[in-house]
Amino acid sequence: MIQRKRRRAARIAKRIATHAILIAACVFALFPIYFIVITSFSTLPVESITASTLVPSVSQFTTKSYHTILYDQSPSFLSLLENSLIFSGSAAAIGLALAAFTGFALSKFNFPGRRTFVYFILLISLFPSFVMIIPFYLMFAKIGLINTYLGLIIPYSAGAVVFSGILVKNYMDSIPDDIEEAALVDGMSRTQAFFRVLVPLCYPVLGLAAFLAFIGPYTDYALAHVFIDSPGLFTLALGLYNLNSQSGIQNYGLITAFAIVMSLPIVAFYMLFQRYIIGGLTMGAVRG
Amino acid sequence: MADLRDQTLGFRLRREWPAYIYLLPVTIVLLVLNAYPIAYTIYISMTDFGIGGRFSLFNYHYVGLANYSYAFTSNASLSWELIGNSFFWATGSVALFLGVGLGLATVLNQEIRGKTIYRTLILLPWAMPAFITILVWSNMWGYQYGIINGLLATVHIAPVYWTERADTAWVALFVTNLWLSFPFYTVVFVATMQAIPKDLYEAASIDGAGSFSKFFRITLPYLKPTIIFVGLMGFLFTFNNFYPIYIITTGGPGNATQIFITKAYDQAFGAVGATPAFATAAMYSVIDFLIIVAFTVIVLWRTDLTKNWLK
Numbered sequence: 001m002i003q004r005k006r007r008r009a010a011r012i013a014k015r016i017a018t019h020a021i022l023i024a025a026c027v028f029a030l031f032p033i034y035f036i037v038i039t040s041f042s043t044l045p046v047e048s049i050t051a052s053t054l055v056p057s058v059s060q061f062t063t064k065s066y067h068t069i070l071y072d073q074s075p076s077f078l079s080l081l082e083n084s085l086i087f088s089g090s091a092a093a094i095g096l097a098l099a100a101f102t103g104f105a106l107s108k109f110n111f112p113g114r115r116t117f118v119y120f121i122l123l124i125s126l127f128p129s130f131v132m133i134i135p136f137y138l139m140f141a142k143i144g145l146i147n148t149y150l151g152l153i154i155p156y157s158a159g160a161v162v163f164s165g166i167l168v169k170n171y172m173d174s175i176p177d178d179i180e181e182a183a184l185v186d187g188m189s190r191t192q193a194f195f196r197v198l199v200p201l202c203y204p205v206l207g208l209a210a211f212l213a214f215i216g217p218y219t220d221y222a223l224a225h226v227f228i229d230s231p232g233l234f235t236l237a238l239g240l241y242n243l244n245s246q247s248g249i250q251n252y253g254l255i256t257a258f259a260i261v262m263s264l265p266i267v268a269f270y271m272l273f274q275r276y277i278i279g280g281l282t283m284g285a286v287r288g
Numbered sequence: 289m290a291d292l293r294d295q296t297l298g299f300r301l302r303r304e305w306p307a308y309i310y311l312l313p314v315t316i317v318l319l320v321l322n323a324y325p326i327a328y329t330i331y332i333s334m335t336d337f338g339i340g341g342r343f344s345l346f347n348y349h350y351v352g353l354a355n356y357s358y359a360f361t362s363n364a365s366l367s368w369e370l371i372g373n374s375f376f377w378a379t380g381s382v383a384l385f386l387g388v389g390l391g392l393a394t395v396l397n398q399e400i401r402g403k404t405i406y407r408t409l410i411l412l413p414w415a416m417p418a419f420i421t422i423l424v425w426s427n428m429w430g431y432q433y434g435i436i437n438g439l440l441a442t443v444h445i446a447p448v449y450w451t452e453r454a455d456t457a458w459v460a461l462f463v464t465n466l467w468l469s470f471p472f473y474t475v476v477f478v479a480t481m482q483a484i485p486k487d488l489y490e491a492a493s494i495d496g497a498g499s500f501s502k503f504f505r506i507t508l509p510y511l512k513p514t515i516i517f518v519g520l521m522g523f524l525f526t527f528n529n530f531y532p533i534y535i536i537t538t539g540g541p542g543n544a545t546q547i548f549i550t551k552a553y554d555q556a557f558g559a560v561g562a563t564p565a566f567a568t569a570a571m572y573s574v575i576d577f578l579i580i581v582a583f584t585v586i587v588l589w590r591t592d593l594t595k596n597w598l599k
Binding site for chain 2: 018104270
C-alpha cells in the first residue's frame with residue numbers, strides 16, 4: 001500500500017518535472033518572438049522598454065510601425081519586395097530545374113563515372129559559400145555584372161544546387177524502377193517518363209528544392225551587400241540590415257515590424273511543410 | 289578479361305548516355321560558379337592582390353606561398369587564434385545542439401499531454417529566417433537598451449557589456465546559436481526515437497532495466513547514425529556560419545570571436561575606403577576549406593556514414 005503510494009508520488013513528480021522542462025524550453029524558444037511582436041505594436045520609445053513593459057497594455061497598442069514600414073520608406077517596401085521576389089524567384093526556378101535533372105541522372109542511371117561525379121560535387125560544396133563572394137566579385141566586376149539583376153541571379157542559382165540535387169536523388173531512389181519501366185513499356189521515351197511519371201511523384205521533394213533555392217537569396221545579405229549599391233535594386237534583406245544599422249536601436253518598432261512582415265511567408269511555409277523539410281534536410285538519416 | 293570489361297563499359301555507355309545530357313547544365317553551373325571560383329581563390333591567395341596598400345583591380349603579382357608563410361610565422365598568433373576560434377565555435381555549438389536536442393527529445397518522447405503543442409511551439413524559432421532573428425538578437429544583447437540586461441535588472445544584476453568581453457561575447461553567440469538550432473535537432477531526434485521498436489523497451493523493462501540503462505543501451509545506439517550525420521552536418525555548417533558572428537560581435541572584441549570566414553569577409557569587404565586585402569582573404573578561405581575537407585574525410589573514414597546515404 002505504502003509502496004504503491006510512493007510509486008504514484010514518483011510518477012506525479014516525474015510528470016511535473018517533464019512539463020517544467022518543456023515549458024522552460026518553450027519560454028526560451030518563444031521569448032524573442034514574443035518580444036518582437038509586442039515591440040512592433042508598441043508606441044513606447046526604446047529607452048522605456050524594460051522588463052516591466054513586457055506585459056503589453058492596450059493603451060500603447062499601435063500599428064504605426066507597420067504603416068511606416070509599408071508606406072513611408074525609401075526605397076519603398078514594395079520595391080524591396082519586388083526585387084527580392086525577382087532574385088529569389090529566378091533562383092528558385094533555375095535551382096529547381098537543375099536539382100530535378102541532377103537527381104534524375106544520379107538516381108535512375110548507372111552511367112560510367114557516377115561515383116566520381118558525386119564525390120566531385122560533394123567536395124566543391126564543402127568550399128565555404130560566404131568566401132565565394134570574393135572570386136564572384138572579381139569575376140563579375142571584370143565582365144560588368146555588378147549592380148545588375150543578372151549579376152546576382154547567376155550566383156544565387158548555384159547556391160543550393162548540390163544539396164538539392166542529392167535530396168532529389170535520395171527521394172527518387174525510393175521510387176521503384178518498375179514504375180519507370182511500366183511507362184517505357186507503354187511506349188514513352190525515358191525523357192517522357194521522367195516528365196510525365198517521375199516528376200509528378202516527386203512533387204514534395206521538388207517543392208522543398210525550390211523552397212531551399214528561394215530562401216537563400218531571400219535572406220542573403222553578404223552577397224547582395226557587395227554586389228549592389230544602387231537603391232533601386234535593394235532587397236528586403238538589405239533594407240532590414242540598413243534600417244537596423246542606420247536608425248539602430250532607436251527605431252526598434254520599425255525594425256521588429258519589418259522583421260515580422262518579412263518572416264511571415266517563410267514561417268507559414270515552414271510550419272505547413274515541416275515534415276517534408278525536416279525529412280529532406282536530414283536526407284533520410286532520420287529513417288535510422 | 290579486359291575485353292569483357294570494355295564491352296560492359298560500351299554497353300553501359302550506349303544505354304546510360306542520356307544521363308550526361310541531364311547532368312550537362314549542372315556541370316556547367318558547377319564548373320563556372322564553383323570549380324573556377326575555387327581555383328581562382330587558390331590562385332589569388334598566392335598573389336599580392338591588395339596587400340600592402342597595392343590596389344588597382346587586376347594588377348597583382350604571383351608570390352607563391354609567401355602569404356601562407358607570413359600567416360604562420362610573423363602573423364602566427366592571429367592564424368592560430370582563428371583556427372582555435374573556428375573549432376571552438378563549431379564544436380561548442382554542436383555539443384550544445386546535440387546535448388539539448390537529445391535531452392529535450394527524450395523528455396518529449398514520453399506519453400504526455402500537450403505533446404503536439406510543445407513540439408509546434410519549440411519548432412517556431414527554427415521557422416523564422418535566421419538572418420532576421422540574428423539581427424533581433426543582436427539588439428537584445430545591447431548594453432543600454434537590450435532586453436536581456438533589462439531582464440537581469442529585475443533580479444538586481446548589473447547590466448553586462450555582452451559583446452565587449454571575450455567570455456560574455458561567446459556566451460551571447462552560443463545562446464543565440466542554440467536558440468536558432470535546437471528546435472531542428474530536437475524534432476529530428478524525436479522523429480528518430482519514434483522509429484525505435486517499442487518491444488525493445490518492453491523486453492528491457494521485463495529484464496529490470498531502468499530509464500538510464502534503457503537510454504544508454506537502446507536509445508543511444510539506435511540514434512547513433514542520426515547523431516553522427518546531423519552532428520557532422522551541424523559542424524560543417526557552423527564552422528562556416530557567418531551571420532551570428534558577423535552581426536552580433538563582428539569578431540570582436542579584437543579578434544576574440546573571429547573565425548575564418550568573418551575574417552576573410554572583413555579583409556575583403558569590411559573596412560570602407562581601405563584597401564581590400566583580397567589575397568589575405570582568399571588565403572583564409574583556402575585554409576578554412578582545407579580544414580573542412582580534412583575533417584570531413586576523417587569523419588567519413590572513421591564512421592560508416594557513407595554506406596547509409598551515399599550509395
